[in-house]
Amino acid sequence: MESSTPAKQSYDRSLQSFVLSTTTVAQVILIIFFALVTLMSWQVDGRTWLTYFLVPLGLLGLIYNFFIWQRLEAKYPFESTYIALGFVGVEIILAVGFSGGLNSPLFPAIPLLVLLSCILGIKAFYYSTIATIISYLVLFGLSILTERTVRSFYPHPAELLLTLLSISFGWLIARSIDHYVQTAHMASAITNQLDSTQLSEKLMLAAIADPVVGVNKKMEIILFNSAAEDLSSWDSTSANGVELQTVFQLKDTNENAMNKANNPFLKVFLQKEQITTDEFYLQSKDNSKRAFSISVAPTFDMDNNINGAIAVFHDISDQKGLQRERNEFVSTASHEMRTPVAAIEGYLSMAINPNLATVDDRAKNFLEKAHQSAIHLGKLFQDLLSVTKIEDQRLKDQRQVFNMTDLVTQVATEMDVVAKKKGLNFFSHIGSERAGTELVVAPLFEVNADPERVREVITNLIDNAIKYTPKGNIDLTLTGDRNDVKVSVRDTGMGIPLEEQKHMFEKFYRVNNSMTREIGGTGLGLYIARSLIELYGGRIWVESVPGEGSTFNFSLPLVKS
Numbered sequence: 001m002e003s004s005t006p007a008k009q010s011y012d013r014s015l016q017s018f019v020l021s022t023t024t025v026a027q028v029i030l031i032i033f034f035a036l037v038t039l040m041s042w043q044v045d046g047r048t049w050l051t052y053f054l055v056p057l058g059l060l061g062l063i064y065n066f067f068i069w070q071r072l073e074a075k076y077p078f079e080s081t082y083i084a085l086g087f088v089g090v091e092i093i094l095a096v097g098f099s100g101g102l103n104s105p106l107f108p109a110i111p112l113l114v115l116l117s118c119i120l121g122i123k124a125f126y127y128s129t130i131a132t133i134i135s136y137l138v139l140f141g142l143s144i145l146t147e148r149t150v151r152s153f154y155p156h157p158a159e160l161l162l163t164l165l166s167i168s169f170g171w172l173i174a175r176s177i178d179h180y181v182q183t184a185h186m187a188s189a190i191t192n193q194l195d196s197t198q199l200s201e202k203l204m205l206a207a208i209a210d211p212v213v214g215v216n217k218k219m220e221i222i223l224f225n226s227a228a229e230d231l232s233s234w235d236s237t238s239a240n241g242v243e244l245q246t247v248f249q250l251k252d253t254n255e256n257a258m259n260k261a262n263n264p265f266l267k268v269f270l271q272k273e274q275i276t277t278d279e280f281y282l283q284s285k286d287n288s289k290r291a292f293s294i295s296v297a298p299t300f301d302m303d304n305n306i307n308g309a310i311a312v313f314h315d316i317s318d319q320k321g322l323q324r325e326r327n328e329f330v331s332t333a334s335h336e337m338r339t340p341v342a343a344i345e346g347y348l349s350m351a352i353n354p355n356l357a358t359v360d361d362r363a364k365n366f367l368e369k370a371h372q373s374a375i376h377l378g379k380l381f382q383d384l385l386s387v388t389k390i391e392d393q394r395l396k397d398q399r400q401v402f403n404m405t406d407l408v409t410q411v412a413t414e415m416d417v418v419a420k421k422k423g424l425n426f427f428s429h430i431g432s433e434r435a436g437t438e439l440v441v442a443p444l445f446e447v448n449a450d451p452e453r454v455r456e457v458i459t460n461l462i463d464n465a466i467k468y469t470p471k472g473n474i475d476l477t478l479t480g481d482r483n484d485v486k487v488s489v490r491d492t493g494m495g496i497p498l499e500e501q502k503h504m505f506e507k508f509y510r511v512n513n514s515m516t517r518e519i520g521g522t523g524l525g526l527y528i529a530r531s532l533i534e535l536y537g538g539r540i541w542v543e544s545v546p547g548e549g550s551t552f553n554f555s556l557p558l559v560k561s
Contacts (some may be wrong), residue, residue: 003429017510017523022067023084025373029439032370032531048155058093061087093135099115110135111166118170123183125174128166176322183293183314186210202448216425219244222308231282231313264296268309278316291320319462345374387507387524390531397450397535400459401559403452404445405430409477411455415462419474422466427452445478445485449536454556456489457529457540461552464525465491472549484538484555495546504542505530529554 048516065084072080114128137415177193203366211231214223220243220469224236232247239247244265250258260266264275267488274297281291352364359367386395412428417428431443447454458476472492479486496504496511503509508523533540533554544550 007085017508020065020069020081020084021510022553023088024254025063025377026088028062028369029057029373030284030367031062031376031379032373054558057087057091061091062161067179083127089135096135114166114170115173118174118177121178122174125170128170132163132167169256172322172453176319179319183316186312186314208312209502210315211216211246212310213244213313214308214310215244216308217306219265219553221247225311228313228431240312248282250282252279253281264294265309268296268298269306272306274298291317294314297315342378345371345378348374373543385413386528390528390535396451396457397449399444399450402449402451404447404480404487404498405442407451408458408476408487409442411458412461412476415466415474415476417461418463419466423471424466425473427475427478429472431478443478445480447485447536448559449556453532455538457532457554458489460525461487461554464487465493465550465552469493469549482558484557486553486555488516488551488553490549492549495548496542496544496550497546498544499541501544504538 045234061084065088069084070477072083095108110132113439114132118125118128150490193350208225210397211225211229213221213228213229216222220241221239222241225236225241226236228239229235234242234247245258252258252262256262258280262279264277268275274295276293276295278291278293280294281289292318293314295310295314296309298306299308301307327368333529348367351359352367408428409430412426416426418427462476469491470493473490474492475488475490477486477488477490479488500511506509506523506526510523511529530540533556537557538556540552540554541549542552
């Protein structure tokens, strides 16, 4: 078995947890659909098969997800996830087969499942492609068993195009994810193994295909491998002792040259920890832009004081192009899916409204669960759309100067109702962290940002606190000084282990415990919150003690008068 770094294991676990959450939601939706087909006596081909075969199969899939997957995951991490996908795949293929074959309205679920499986990497892409081909054969056999003509086997051209597109984009997604994991693994291995006594080992550096550059605290180059020479057109002798920006004229995505505010080397000197950024590019000789992922790690002297930094430059121009294509596809797909999901949610809402429809209690229970699943699915598409807009810098940002005190007060009033509905105590502290009855003059904290985006961040933090706090208190605090305003959301929930706190704001990351699996989620809310706060020049962080609760904080710079 191949060894892997903790960072890679954490990334793999995030992907597996996301796939498991998505397959669980899909299982619930499929079971509810199959049950409704029976209870509502809908005229669907193969209704008997849907009822007596697929419903138990769906229940078996849920049992696997909740009770068996965790036991298998430790020893067979990816294989256990493939099994979860397999349950959903078999159910979808059979449901398609019994409801019209390749001309079934459920057919688009097959390409969507292919795309979902591809986030596990290139191996999953091959498995899903083979499974797609096998599904055609299975559907052909089912068309014969159900006495359909062989002609019904042939799909509509649009469905065939959708399948080909899903396989093509699945290949791009799988290859991009595998490349990203390999790059992160390689960069981490390099920066962790090299120290100040190894910087002169040119044989080892020459074997590294990516440019490697070392600098001292004055930002003067002291290390330059052959790949760096090819990239900069400087030889190592000439580059030695020259400032980094003179040799590498790096610019960020806004065409600004690297400066003190965005310099990753200076951040490493201050934070004393490794930093990876993909915000810079170089202008090549043919005037084309080459994007780089730059991993910078500090180096230390014998007294454990920072004496410089070493950086690995990895060309990600191709990945950036693939990412743009992927984001365009996800954005288009999410936008198109929001309309039918909203329609489903609306119709289900009308179906459970006693003023509009009459259903028995059992059917109403199924409809309410389907309604909640549709709401969850709509939120997932909205989050995916927001993420692609943020990453492509297409987010509509209507900045204005406003008073944070007014905004926090409004949000506190709205979320107090939600907290009390769950039986939690909700307290807001404006201008002071003390919870007494002492009157405090409402302070004026003016920031320059989009108030609706900041409201979205505060609401998300409070909503998370309510969801993960079984009982106790939720405290919303607004404080500030001459430079920044700080918002804190503290709960008395389960808390977050120290080793997982640094991953909380990563995309698709969720703490792996029983409560998070029961509550569900996409792992995108905190990533979006971090992106929005950093967009406005602020920062966001978490403080937590397991068993005592968590405090999520963010700060924004005040407008200078």
